[in-house]
Amino acid sequence: MKMNFKHMKILLGTLAMLMSFNAAAGDAVAGKEKAQLCLTCHGEGNTVQGVGTPIISGQYKDYLIHAMKSYRSGARNNAIMVGFSVNLSDRDIEDIAEFYSAMDSQLFTPIE
Numbered sequence: 001m002k003m004n005f006k007h008m009k010i011l012l013g014t015l016a017m018l019m020s021f022n023a024a025a026g027d028a029v030a031g032k033e034k035a036q037l038c039l040t041c042h043g044e045g046n047t048v049q050g051v052g053t054p055i056i057s058g059q060y061k062d063y064l065i066h067a068m069k070s071y072r073s074g075a076r077n078n079a080i081m082v083g084f085s086v087n088l089s090d091r092d093i094e095d096i097a098e099f100y101s102a103m104d105s106q107l108f109t110p111i112e
């Protein structure tokens, strides 16, 4: 088949569709629902929930995904967080990361 202008337009349209689909990966609204339990410890924005609990609002999305997957696999071992991550699907992780990374905060972990 010879590639003509019409084919090119279809190809570009398909590519644009795939790219926008990819950009939409992670749904903050669904993420908020899935994060109800997480919010009790990690709070929202700069809320401090206790010593040793990191603020994750405003954290980079890819960092959050990496951290959750590391707990889930056991590569990052923390008794609390492994327990809260084992049942999360990749989709859950994407959505929760989207929700938290979209929030404003100054990241810190209270240590005293």
Ligand code: HEC
Pocket (backbone or CB within 6 Å): 035, 037, 038, 039, 040, 041, 042, 052, 053, 054, 055, 056, 064, 067, 068, 077, 078, 080, 081, 084, 085, 096
């Ligand atoms: C009972 C309190 C509690 C709950 C509930 C909880 N966490 Fe955590 N989370 C912690 C603590 C404590 C740490 C620090 C663990 C460590 O030192 O590795 C942590 C660490 C994290 C980190 C790593 C932060 C960093 O800066 O590296 C992420 C991401 C995270 N939690 C996400 C979640 C998500 C998502 C949920 C809900 C599915 C959740 N947490 C539920 C207490 C909690």
